[in-house]
Amino acid sequence: xxxxxxxxxxxxxxxxxxxxxxxxxxxxxxxxxxxxxxxxxxxxxxxxxxxxxxxxxxxxxxxxxxxxxxxxxxxxxxxxxxxxxxxxxxxxxxxxxxxxxxxxxxxxxxxxxxxxxxxxxxxxxxxxxxxxxxxxxxxxxxxxxxxxxxxxxxxxxxxxxxxxxxxxxxxxxxxxxxxxxxxxxxxxxxxxxxxxxxxxxxxxxxxxxxxxxxxxxxxxxxxxxxxxxxxxxxxxxxxxxxxxxxxxxxxxxxxxxxxxxxxxxxxxxxxxxxxxxxxxxxxxxxxxxxxxxxxxxxxxxxxxxxxxxxxxxxxxxxxxxxxxxxxxxxxxxxxxxxxxxxxxxxxxxxxxxxxxxxxxxxxxxxxxxxxxxxxxxxxxxxxxxxxxxxxxxxxx
Numbered sequence: 001x002x003x004x005x006x007x008x009x010x011x012x013x014x015x016x017x018x019x020x021x022x023x024x025x026x027x028x029x030x031x032x033x034x035x036x037x038x039x040x041x042x043x044x045x046x047x048x049x050x051x052x053x054x055x056x057x058x059x060x061x062x063x064x065x066x067x068x069x070x071x072x073x074x075x076x077x078x079x080x081x082x083x084x085x086x087x088x089x090x091x092x093x094x095x096x097x098x099x100x101x102x103x104x105x106x107x108x109x110x111x112x113x114x115x116x117x118x119x120x121x122x123x124x125x126x127x128x129x130x131x132x133x134x135x136x137x138x139x140x141x142x143x144x145x146x147x148x149x150x151x152x153x154x155x156x157x158x159x160x161x162x163x164x165x166x167x168x169x170x171x172x173x174x175x176x177x178x179x180x181x182x183x184x185x186x187x188x189x190x191x192x193x194x195x196x197x198x199x200x201x202x203x204x205x206x207x208x209x210x211x212x213x214x215x216x217x218x219x220x221x222x223x224x225x226x227x228x229x230x231x232x233x234x235x236x237x238x239x240x241x242x243x244x245x246x247x248x249x250x251x252x253x254x255x256x257x258x259x260x261x262x263x264x265x266x267x268x269x270x271x272x273x274x275x276x277x278x279x280x281x282x283x284x285x286x287x288x289x290x291x292x293x294x295x296x297x298x299x300x301x302x303x304x305x306x307x308x309x310x311x312x313x314x315x316x317x318x319x320x321x322x323x324x325x326x327x328x329x330x331x332x333x334x335x336x337x338x339x340x341x342x343x344x345x346x347x348x349x350x351x352x353x354x355x356x357x358x359x360x361x362x363x364x365x366x367x368x369x370x371x372x373x374x375x376x377x378x379x380x381x382x383x384x385x386x387x388x389x390x391x392x393x394x395x396x
Contacts, residue, residue, distance in 0.1 A: 008112035014058035017296035084150025184371030202285035218246035293318035307358035308332035
């Protein structure tokens with residue numbers, strides 16, 4: 001019997017958006033083609049100490065950007081000054097050379113027919129390996145951001161983007177072949193798509209007051225930007241309010257607010273969480289999501305119909321994100337001053353119907369399907385077209 005076509009999905013953390021997007025794609029492939037394909041979920045940091053250290057370096061860079069937006073903007077400025085393609089190749093041939101070679105070993109071990117990545121680094125390395133070995137491995141990539149920055153290698157066989165602006169940028173600015181670029185919807189995990197709980201049921205599940213105006217705050221997996229100062233400002237609100245704080249992997253922030261809970265006035269109910277797998281249920285329990293402009297967190301909130309308030313963006317990618325979801329899709333507001341944000345929430349507590357237009361705009365994004373399913377279908381079609389021998393009956 002012939003072996004099944006092999007699909008390797010890479011997971012590399014640099015912010016959780018890359019991870020949850022890869023997970024959504026994996027779920028869609030397994031749901032639709034699990035009987036016909038052999039699908040490998042490969043967490044690169046678990047494959048070797050070198051790649052674990054590499055991921056830790058990427059995480060540190062994200063944290064620096066979250067603390068200082070000037071740092072993130074400087075990174076993109078350097079990318080443009082030194083050339084997007086040349087700086088990508090130079091960095092991976094020098095600073096990241098060990099990580100690149102380790103990825104080559106990992107990819108070769110699995111001998112995939114299709115490589116799927118959601119981060120520019122394994123995306124680049126899979127292309128380099130394909131070209132070095134002169135094989136027919138299909139390189140497919142999903143960009144989880146709403147725009148296309150210069151470190152996405154344009155030699156991909158399939159490059160998936162989630163909106164028309166990103167498609168135009170990929171073709172015009174990054175010089176992708178138009179035939180390789182596919183526009184799909186935003187990706188969402190199965191647990192979000194299958195969630196049938198109402199706002200009231202979510203509040204009951206997590207022990208939240210049923211009638212309070214409820215605000216959830218987060219700023220990524222590392223809670224290193226504005227969560228603490230905005231949450232402290234919102235604790236000055238004198239009207240009944242529930243504050244849900246997502247500290248992610250930041251234990252210091254989590255411990256800080258757990259101690260603060262006992263000192264709060266009676267009108268404030270505060271719930272503090274670390275990393276939450278079912279965070280969409282807390283989004284759904286809320287009237288408003290206050291967050292930095294991380295695209296995956298925002299789209300999850302919008303998928304369950306909860307408006308957003310963007311309070312920070314760390315780099316040009318996140319600035320574009322807030323432009324798309326706030327200014328174009330009109331799913332919320334951008335308020336970069338904590339005092340103005342508090343005053344706006346106080347007005348919404350008195351007049352919650354003022355958020356209704358934002359809720360309606362959230363529901364315009366179709367939460368009944370996910371771009372991950374479109375990606376699964378496209379990958380399967382590409383396999384059938386480019387590797388038909390893998391689907392032929394060998395007569396056994």
